[in-house]
Amino acid sequence: MDPDGELPANKYGTPIKHDPNFNGPRSKRGCTDVIFLILFVCFLGAWGYVAFYGFTKGDPQRFLRATDSNGRKCGVDSEVLDKPYLFFFDLTACANPKTLLNGCDTPQVCVKECPSESWSSLPYRNNIQRFDARSIQSSLVCVDDRVKSTVTTVQRLTEVINNRQCADWYISSRPLYGRCLNLVGSLTQLNRPNLNDGLSSYQLMLSGWIKNRSDSDQYIEVMGKVIDDLYKSWRSIVVVLVITILVSLLYITLLRWIAGIMTWLSLIALLALLITLSLFCYKRFDYLKKNGPDEVNSSMIQGQLEELGNNETLFLVLTIVFGVIAAILFLLVVFLRGRIQIAITLIKEGSKAVSNVISSLFFPIIPWCLQALIMCWFIIVLVSLGSVGEQVFKARFLQTADCRCTGAYLDLKSADVCSPQLFSELCKSSTNGPCRDAGCHFSRIDSPSIVTYFHIFNAFGLFWAVWFVMGLSDMILAGTFAKWYWTMDKRKVPFFTVTGSAGTAIRYHLGTVAFGSLIIAICSFIRACIEYLEKKTKAYDNSIIKALFCCLKCFFWCLENFLRFINKNAYIMCAIHGRNFCTSAKDAFNLLMRNILRVVVLDKVTDFLFFIGKLVITGGIVFGAHFLFFTPNRLKLNYDSTVPLVVIAVGAYIIASIFFGVYSMAVDTLFLCFLEDCERNDGSVEKPYFMSVNLMKILGKKNRKDKKVK
Structure with a gap:
């Protein structure tokens, strides 16, 4: 190993030689891995045929056909062949969250047609003079049509309604996927004069949640209040999430100045925390050794946690573990501080790159939309194939x-x-x-046996297509940030850098993306098959099988992460040099292995700093939202600000992760460019460095020609 920490050059390839014509991503390049692009196009054609087969042979409506309370499919089963629509006695029962798991808690019957008029039994039960048996029988909707003919008195009407044999009320509705629903204008209909006396009590129920809930149904009441809080605060939540986007942009911009402070403070804080935990565990161990376990008292956590708290051996082990980790971290900080400083400077460079090419932050919206379309396509094909037969x-x-x-x-x-x-x-x-x-x-x-194979093909198509879109996105961003790095004067970086990089990737390197995505799709598909087989064999409860599946899952998880690492760096090298996937992957791997210490330090420092950044943004947004939008409780929320703040915390973390994902790609690209720059150039007039002045200062290097490098 040489003084700078790199492995011998002859073990992992020859260092990259200087090329006087190289000044960034090559403009003259040819199509790469065309065979795999043709294979991918053929695969898409076959996937289209599978979908066509499902669309023509299947009938997705079979999955949408409604089932009544007796388990009969409306318009399908013998008793209800002429009744294709499902009628709900009480539509408000479908508004609670239990509907997703248990269905609507109300009688449901198949009917020939949905009611075109609104009706209520209350006027007839309250005023016997208005009772008209024939009119009521024609208006009633009952579980059994024969019950209608028995309704000849007010007492009988009340009896069948109380026994949930007939509907107490309903509003005019139209069929929607075989269900009689009216999601628009319900409250307006309730204000009709002829319904005021019978249906006014249902206005609150139809507009929200029923307030009079029994004690046995507290779960529904809580969920109702949660949804009510979300309905009242959704505007504030949207405003806060928009602010989160702006804060994320600002934070990434500020990292060029505060990255060093954040990194060193975070490392010192982590070291202090480990030392504190080690000392605490030692004191607890010493106390238990001298005084024995504490007596049980009601203020302590009962059960197994209390036993752990009195476990002398546990605290001895934790003391050693925390102490060893703290010692290792301290040694790493001391002996690798130079490489940590390089990582911090590269993070600052990443901040400059992202800030100068601001469109790169919003580019991921396109691949996210494409992935959503792929998922929808997969579900449609899945349902269509499932209905074949x-x-x-x-x-x-x-x-x-x-x-x-x-x-x-x-x-x-x-x-x-x-x-x-x-x-x-x-x-x-x-x-x-x-x-x-x-x-x-x-x-x-x-279903025919071929449908099973089509299902497998459809599932694999989902993996390949999703990884293809992600790979194409990585290559476009890699080309964008590589162009920024290899431009000596950053002010001359083209405005449409992202567009140009996208054009290059789509024109020349779709085959490379198809190759890389195929490799990782195979690994992901195998992992999914293992998960499926594990669920199928759980009933056998065999310890050997469990151990086997555990090992397989661990192996393929590690393999998938390794392949993702190789793919990302291969895409970066391909975006720079325009070579095929295998050559790019080999070049990237050798370049990284020749600088393995820098790779490890950069990876861990950036991951740690990005995680801290996500927490800072999320915590700051939640803290600010609490005092600016929800204190005092102007919206009169049921649970103060708890519900909207939880939603804001989740949304803010996701938004921050999205922005830092682009930032991470920028840092990875700049790192490979930096390593190549170190090997390709020496700072002479003929071979000037493209890296920033700060990086050259840290490495003790400089360009001999008096040039301003920004």
Whole structure:
């Protein structure tokens, strides 16, 4: 190893030689890895065929068909063949969060058509003179149509409503995906004169959450208050998140001046924390050794945590662990302080690059949108393929069923395959009407075996397409920041650098992106298959199988992260030199290995500083939002500022992560450019350094010609 910490050159390739014609990303280049681009295009064509097969052979509506409270699919099962729409007795029951897990907690029946008028039973129950049995029977919607004919008195009307056999009220609605809904204008209809006396009590329920909840349903009440708080504060949340974007931009800009202060203060604080923890654990260990475990008292955490707190060996181990980590960190700071300073300077350079090419911060919006479209496409194809095949219906007979079948269904038994149309024709009740407590119900879809392979193909397509978009984004950003670094006078960096880099990547290097994304997509797909197989084998509860899956998951997780590291650096080298994926990956790997100590220090210092930056932005935004927007409680929130602040914290951290993701790509690109600059040039008139003056000062180097390098 040489004095500067690099490995011998002959072990990891020859250092890059000076090229007088090289002044940044090469303009003269050819298409790379064309074979893999052709393969990717063919794959997209095959994916399109899979989608076409699903669209033409399948019927996604099968998944959207509604099911009533008795498990019958409206318009499909024998009893409801002529009733394609689902009617909800109480639409407000569909407004609580339990709906996502358990469905609407209200009777649901299949109807021939959705009600075109609003109706309420309350006027008839309150005023017996208004009671009109025939009119009420025509307006009622009941679980069983035969119940309608029994409603001839106010008492009977009240009885069937209390027993949830018939709907108490409803509003006019239209079918939406087979459901009778009216999401627009509900409250306006409630103000009609003929409904004021019957439906005014439901206005609050339809506009929000029911306030009169039972003690047994506190969860729903809490969730209702949470949503109410979000509804009241959503404008403030949006404003704060917009401010977060501006603060992130400002913070990244300020890092060129405060990166050093932040890094050294953070390292010192971390070292102090480790020493404090080590001393605390030692004092606790010494106390337990002399006095023994503490007695149980109600103020302490009970159970296993209390046992850990009295574990003498545990605190001895923690003392050693924290002490060793603190010692290692101290030695690293002392002996690698020079390389830490290089990492800090490169972070400052990254801040300059991002600030000078501000459009790079907003460029990721495009790949995010593309990834969202890919995900939507995957789901559509998945649903379409899942609906391909023959629908299988099976007979269902309850013990109390009044049903007799004739003809081909004379010996029909429960769970036998049947046809809803034939069942409705051949099976009748004792009164020659529709069967009671019996029917021919949808069971499953029998798909051809090829559909299974198409599902696998569709899943792999998701991985490859997503990684392709991410790889293309990395290459475009790499070309952008490489152009910035290799421009001697930063004021001459083209305004449309991002656009130019995108044009170069799309014109010449889509094949390289396809190659790199294919490699990592295969690894990600294998990981997903392992996760799937692990879930399938959980029922066996075999310790050997668990250990095997654990090892496989760990191995492929490490492999995927290594491949992502190789891919990113290969894209950077390809964006600079225009070579194919394998050559770029080899050059990047050798260059990094020749400077391995700098690589490790830069990676850890940048990750640590970026993490601190995310926490600073998130904490500052939450703290400021609390005092500027939610103190005092002007919005009259149920839980003060807790709910909106949690949403703001999550949103602020995500936004900060997005901005720092671009920043991280800038630092990685500038680092490779810096390493190449050190090998390619020597500061002479013929070979001037492109790095900044600050970097040259840290390395003890300078350009011999009197040039201003910014």
